[in-house]
Amino acid sequence: MKTKNNNQTNTSRRLAIKRIFAGSAAITAGQFFPMSQSWGKTFLSLEQAQAILLPEENLYARTIDLSDTQRKQIAKESKVRVRSNSLRAWVSDKGNWFILDQILGKHENIDMAVAINQNGGVIGLEVLTYRESYGHEIRHPKWRAQFHGRTASERLKLDRDIKNISGATLSCAHVTDGVNRLLKTWELVLSQAT
Amino acid sequence: MMNNLKIGIAMVFSGLLLCANSAQSEEALWLYAKGSDTRPKGSFEVKFSDLFRTGKASADYDFHDLRLEVEYGLTSRLTLGGKVMVFRHDYQVLDEDLKPYVETQGGLGSRFKDTHFGGYDLGLKYNLLSPYKDVVGLSLGFGYENRQHNSLDGAATNQDAIWVGAFIQKNYLDATIAIAFSPKIHHKRRSTPGGLEEELALDLAAGVAYRVNPGWFLGLEFRHQSDYRNPFESGGFNPELQTTNVSLSDLNFSVGSQYQRSNYFGPTVHYASQGWWSTFGALYQLEGQGRAPGVNNIDGRNWSDHERWHIGFIVGWEFGRDNGSNEFEMGDFEF
Numbered sequence: 001m002k003t004k005n006n007n008q009t010n011t012s013r014r015l016a017i018k019r020i021f022a023g024s025a026a027i028t029a030g031q032f033f034p035m036s037q038s039w040g041k042t043f044l045s046l047e048q049a050q051a052i053l054l055p056e057e058n059l060y061a062r063t064i065d066l067s068d069t070q071r072k073q074i075a076k077e078s079k080v081r082v083r084s085n086s087l088r089a090w091v092s093d094k095g096n097w098f099i100l101d102q103i104l105g106k107h108e109n110i111d112m113a114v115a116i117n118q119n120g121g122v123i124g125l126e127v128l129t130y131r132e133s134y135g136h137e138i139r140h141p142k143w144r145a146q147f148h149g150r151t152a153s154e155r156l157k158l159d160r161d162i163k164n165i166s167g168a169t170l171s172c173a174h175v176t177d178g179v180n181r182l183l184k185t186w187e188l189v190l191s192q193a194t
Numbered sequence: 195m196m197n198n199l200k201i202g203i204a205m206v207f208s209g210l211l212l213c214a215n216s217a218q219s220e221e222a223l224w225l226y227a228k229g230s231d232t233r234p235k236g237s238f239e240v241k242f243s244d245l246f247r248t249g250k251a252s253a254d255y256d257f258h259d260l261r262l263e264v265e266y267g268l269t270s271r272l273t274l275g276g277k278v279m280v281f282r283h284d285y286q287v288l289d290e291d292l293k294p295y296v297e298t299q300g301g302l303g304s305r306f307k308d309t310h311f312g313g314y315d316l317g318l319k320y321n322l323l324s325p326y327k328d329v330v331g332l333s334l335g336f337g338y339e340n341r342q343h344n345s346l347d348g349a350a351t352n353q354d355a356i357w358v359g360a361f362i363q364k365n366y367l368d369a370t371i372a373i374a375f376s377p378k379i380h381h382k383r384r385s386t387p388g389g390l391e392e393e394l395a396l397d398l399a400a401g402v403a404y405r406v407n408p409g410w411f412l413g414l415e416f417r418h419q420s421d422y423r424n425p426f427e428s429g430g431f432n433p434e435l436q437t438t439n440v441s442l443s444d445l446n447f448s449v450g451s452q453y454q455r456s457n458y459f460g461p462t463v464h465y466a467s468q469g470w471w472s473t474f475g476a477l478y479q480l481e482g483q484g485r486a487p488g489v490n491n492i493d494g495r496n497w498s499d500h501e502r503w504h505i506g507f508i509v510g511w512e513f514g515r516d517n518g519s520n521e522f523e524m525g526d527f528e529f
Contacts, residue, residue, distance in 0.1 A: 103368075174326075
């Protein structure tokens with residue numbers, strides 16, 4: 001047991017402890033101001049993704065606005081929340097669709113693109129920008145190839161239909177949900193669009 | 195001692211900031227409650243926390259529970275963790291009934307101020323279910339803890355404990371809402387002048403957090419902590435630790451009535467960025483009670499074993515498994 005009667009020493013030491021604690025807390029508090037940054041890595045540009053998924057096809061941009069009814073129906077049938085009522089999509093001469101989409105990672109959004117053919121089957125999937133620090137394995141071609149040919153007739157489930165990647169479960173789950181949502185969007189909206 | 199502590203903390207912070215890789219996984223969204231995530235295989239996480247416990251009914255009481263923790267992903271389901279604890283006590287108790295503080299500080303009018311090595315903890319956490327693809331996330335953990343100083347009054351002790359815990363997590367709205375419940379039981383044994391003391395310590399923590407912005411979570415946390423002493427201590431029966439009908443005969447341990455308890459509640463803020471994450475929380479003692487003679491129960495709160503506020507700050511850094519690499523082998527994955 002130690003006791004100190006030096007009031008000056010006591011006060012300075014208390015202040016020192018409080019400064020350390022306050023400084024540490026300030027690191028967190030300071031991040032409240034929107035100077036923070038998205039640090040993600042962009043692997044593909046939009047044009048590169050289009051060239052990979054729909055090579056040598058002329059693509060025409062379409063602005064697709066979903067009505068409330070359409071949003072609810074897509075959400076109900078895909079069992080995935082529809083976060084945005086607008087879609088960034090391109091259609092080719094052959095009737096193939098290229099859709100640019102965002103899904104949620106653990107902290108940031110993941111930009112991905114899905115190409116769907118005129119029969120509603122997935123042509124391919126690309127990850128354009130990945131902002132999380134774990135889960136980047138979803139970019140692996142073999143993992144993404146699991147989605148090729150899938151249609152809205154089957155609601156894809158991780159582990160059952162799409163193999164999971166240990167250590168990247170959240171990203172795998174959200175990409176799978178995103179594909180389910182986009183396939184239903186094609187079935188209910190895009191297939192009717194001109 | 196204090197200058198060395200300051201220098202040590204600064205060095206740790208600086209070193210970690212220089213070495214940190216981009217990552218966040220299995221970070222703590224709350225002070226006490228823990229989710230079910232485990233570390234990705236082959237990755238490290240280093241955490242520094244300061245849990246500042248302050249305020250009693252009739253005492254000037256400050257206690258910093260400083261911890262440095264390292265976790266390693268043995269597999270993507272199994273995490274090994276170890277931590278060291280440093281305790282910093284600074285208090286002056288004015289109520290002669292507030293034990294054991296009065297004795298430790300050397301009587302009324304004296305003050306206790308000391309920084310000391312508190313102990314260490316080693317544990318394993320195994321993930322059974324994922325909150326991202328199963329109905330609920332579930333992990334189990336167990337470990338061993340040794341304490342060299344009492345966290346309440348800073349007195350020297352020699353306490354061993356085995357703990358088991360569960361980590362339950364449920365996510366909603368694309369994991370923008372996370373709810374966690376983490377019950378933990380410690381079986382403690384310690385030597386005292388009066389003989390061997392044994393107790394079961396129950397720690398129930400629950401939290402909910404919502405992602406308000408990319409990288410930001412706001413949350414609420416509840417924590418219950420209570421102790422149940424073994425009434426058969428040192429070969430004798432202590433009638434004050436009234437026996438219930440529960441007996442763990444195989445372990446030669448009887449569970450006494452609840453010896454003391456307290457409940458806390460408060461907000462938390464969590465931020466994650468490239469290379470590190472941080473959590474800040476402030477929990478207030480809502481209610482508490484104690485049965486032992488001299489337990490300071492005032493205003494429906496327990497001041498002998500608990501404090502008015504628990505204000506905590508945790509910083510975590512992750513290493514290993516560099517993100518963004520264009521080259522990876524199929525053999526690295528567990529399909």
